Amino acid sequence: MAGQDWWKGAVTYQVYPRSFQDSNGDGIGDLPGITARLPHIADLGVDAIWLSPIFTSPMRDMGYDVSDYTEIDPTFGTLQDFDTLIARAHDLGLKIIIDQVLSHCSDQHPFFTESRASRDNPRADWFVWADPKKDGTAPTNWLSVFGGSAWTWDARRKQYYLHNFLSEQPDFNFHNPAVQDWHLANMRFWLDRGVDGFRFDTANYFFHDPQLRDNPADFREKSRPDGNPYEMQYHLFDKNRPETTGWMERIRTLLNSYEARASVGEVGDSHHAIRLMGEYTGPSRLHQCYSFEMMGPDYAPAVFQSKISNFFDGAPNGWPMWAFSNHDVPRHVTRWSRHGASQDVLAKQAAALILSFEGSICLWQGEELGQTDTDLAFHELTDPQGIAFWPEPVGRDNTRTPMVWDGTANGGFTTGKPWLPVNPPQLARNVAAQVQDAESVLNFYKAMLRFRRETPALKTGRTRFLDLPDPVLGFLRGDDLACIFNLSPTEVTVRVKDLAALIGPTRAATIHGESLTLGPNGVAFATVTNPIEAP
CATH class of the missing domain: 2.60.40.1180 (Golgi alpha-mannosidase II)
Known part of the structure; x- marks a missing residue:
């Protein structure tokens, strides 16, 4: 895995810091906890770790609302804790990739506070502001992924501001070169601390249509409304804009100025995800992109064949990263349960399947245990998306429950009360028990990862x-x-x-x-x- 191309065909393990290991008994996972558990990840045989956001945040969207891009949130620890984690990971032969949530920030970020104060301050155009229509309504029909309009009225400026997610997550204006320059400087801060690369959240949301044109209705025939009305639009103007590739090229130029660094972009789109993955990757753009294309309900040969073929046919110089689950979707053993002879048998087949695909691979924490989604009551939810659309679609808390290390109370995750519960079905699938069982899902993952690592055809064939x-x-x-x-x-x-x-x-x-x-x-x-x- 040495050299500039270590990422090509590599396997990355996604860690959700809140739910991996708590070291101080407050019920929330942290950086020292992750550091203590790094040997588990190294022993699996993966190449890299992706850390979901750890930056200062009011946590309205669990860290995906950043208020300081160059500081660790006290919930997770300190910069010194982060440096310790990096050093330990590198000692174990693991690369570290960190989340970069650049398309939007927290409404508590000082730059947004400054921007909303007036129309003529130094950062007045760092965010997307627009006047109301003559009848006072929002400038466009664009919708938020989390429900309602993507525009919120601000009485200070007497304008609307754009937010593709929560109203507390205002979108940066990437048409302003100063915004791009500032984000590149923040990335440089982390590269200088030794990170091996970045995962870019919502990579196709950076730019909006400056003409503020309305999105048309989704052209696909629907028998009834979607659970989330966001899926009832064809998103031509609020994301997926052509200017995005130029920004990707600036990111790649920065990464190329460092030794052996890599990038992966997240592409969330229900129409053109495979095409966008190809457009955003290549020798002068991001190293690789992944989407939600294999995170749906369908478990059929045509699904997997079409995704892989369509990507490589359309982007012969690009590179994909495939995943079956992550922190935003139901776990695949739960989604595909009716296709399995048992949960364990299905989990093992899914491991063999994804680890034989051409491209790079991302595994979601707990996947190596055959972990399933947790049934949660409404009062247990913390996820704004899950709360807004209860009971459909299923929220994200169900997949984010704590990692289960042993069969003791709370699965060895914390000595306090965990931020989300560890229920008996999940407790039964713990690391300590599976390590001792030669036929466990965990040991099958280790065998499959070793087979991929030792078989050149599975890496680059x-x-x-x-x-x-x-x-x-x-x-x-x-x-x-x-x-x-x-x-x-x-x-x-x-x-x-x-x-x-x-x-x-x-x-x-x-x-x-x-x-x-x-x-x-x-x-x-x-x-x-x-x-x-x-x-």
Whole structure:
């Protein structure tokens, strides 16, 4: 993993600091807690860690509302704690990538306080301000992801300001070069402290249409309104703007001035995510992008094949990062449960599946345990999105509950009261128990990560999909490794030519001549007798 291209084909492990390990008994995870648990992550066999936001924040959106971009929030510790974490991670051979929430900040950031004070102060145009329509309504029909209008009235300026998320998260005006320069300086601060790269939150939200044109209705036919009305618009003008690529190029120029640093952009869009991932990545833009394209309800061969093929066909010089779960969506073992013979069997197949994909990979904390979503009552919620749209769509607290380290009270996460509960179904899936069980999901993840690390074709080999019937997904990586999966809880037999020996973490699979039998959620890795060069 040494060198400038360490990120290519790498596996990153996402840590949600509030929920990983509490070191002081206040019920909230922190940096010293993460540092203490780094050996667990290193032992898994991943290459890097992505830390969700740790910066000073009023926590209206759990740190995604930053009020100081160069300071650690006291909830999580100090800059010295951060430096200690970086040093320990590097000693263990782990890279550290930190979240950068640049499209918006907290309304308590001093620059927004200054901007809203008048229309002629030095930072008056650092945020997106607009006059009302003649009838007093908002300048456009743009909606907030978290509900309601994306515009909030401010009596000081007698103007509306834009916020794609909470009203307490005003959007920066990236059409102003001074805003870009300032964010680059903040990034330089962290690069100088030794971080290995950045994950850019809401990477397609940086720019808005300066003409303030209304979004049209979503062109897709709907039988009933969406749970969140945001999905009822076709978002042509409030995000996904062409100016974004120029900003990506400025970020890449900065990163190229440091040794072996990397970037990944988050693309959230229900229409063009794969295309945008390609546009935003390449030799002069971000190193890689990931989206929510594999975080939906569908678990079918056509879904995975289409996402991978569409990306590499459309962006031969780009690079994806694939993920099945993160802190914003239900865990995939919960989403796809009906497709599994059991939770453990499904969790193991999902591990084998994603870790065989071409591209880089991101794993969500607890995924290596086969962890499931937590059932929460309304009064237990803290997530503004979950509260606003209760009971649909499911909020984000359900996936953010604490990491479970052992079978004791609160799973060894804290000696106090955890900020979200650790319930019995989650407690049963703990690290200590699974370490001792050779057949556990955790030990399967370790085996699969080792197989990926030791198999060059899984890191950089190109992909050629095989023509196999549902529910079987099959493809070649490189010119001599076949990866075949039965995405159902029922045994199937398919004809596959040229398979030789089964290798690696194969599960519930046998070869008889040209017949491959896969048990429920079976996994087959095999060499082929007649190597075929993949395109």
